[in-house]
Amino acid sequence: MSNALQNYIMLLVLGVLLLGAEVFLPGGVLGVIGAACLVGAGIAGFYAFGPQWGVISVLALVIAAGVGIALWIRFFPRTILAKKLALSKSGADFKSYPDELRALIGRKGTAITALRPSGIARIDNRRVDVVTDADWIEEGTPVVVIAVEGVRILVQRDAPEARTEGRPS
Numbered sequence: 001m002s003n004a005l006q007n008y009i010m011l012l013v014l015g016v017l018l019l020g021a022e023v024f025l026p027g028g029v030l031g032v033i034g035a036a037c038l039v040g041a042g043i044a045g046f047y048a049f050g051p052q053w054g055v056i057s058v059l060a061l062v063i064a065a066g067v068g069i070a071l072w073i074r075f076f077p078r079t080i081l082a083k084k085l086a087l088s089k090s091g092a093d094f095k096s097y098p099d100e101l102r103a104l105i106g107r108k109g110t111a112i113t114a115l116r117p118s119g120i121a122r123i124d125n126r127r128v129d130v131v132t133d134a135d136w137i138e139e140g141t142p143v144v145v146i147a148v149e150g151v152r153i154l155v156q157r158d159a160p161e162a163r164t165e166g167r168p169s
Helices: 003-024 029-078 080-085 097-102 159-164
Strands: 108-111 118-123 126-132 142-149 152-157
Touching: 003 029, 029 080, 118 142, 126 142
Parallel strands: 126 152
Antiparallel strands: 108 118, 108 142, 118 126, 142 152
């Protein structure tokens, strides 16, 4: 067996193995190296078989790659392996964190730290990072949640506290 034929076979097998490994270790690096090995196998085919058979070898590689991709797209999604690799559940049971936070709107609590304008408040017996609307609120002051924007919880002084300071509510 000639050296060129050995290179051809080695590059062909290595390219197919690397492309197969790309399925389990995604990232693109193994796929690019595997594709480069297949291109190298096509070039080695010219040395191993001569120009006429080299062209036939490259065409066979291109056709085999096309058929392989078509079969992969057609049959792989139905296999047990694909079902283990891909997410099959819908997000219907998924509870997002902001949805839980929206339930806090209108709830009252107490500032655990000074809110200048951000800090920590205890609302429904749980510590929550909060932000005021450009107002400084001292520790121990009653607060009420007025809005939730994403994970940002906006609070203001509770109305009875505001009246004792003589501010209109």
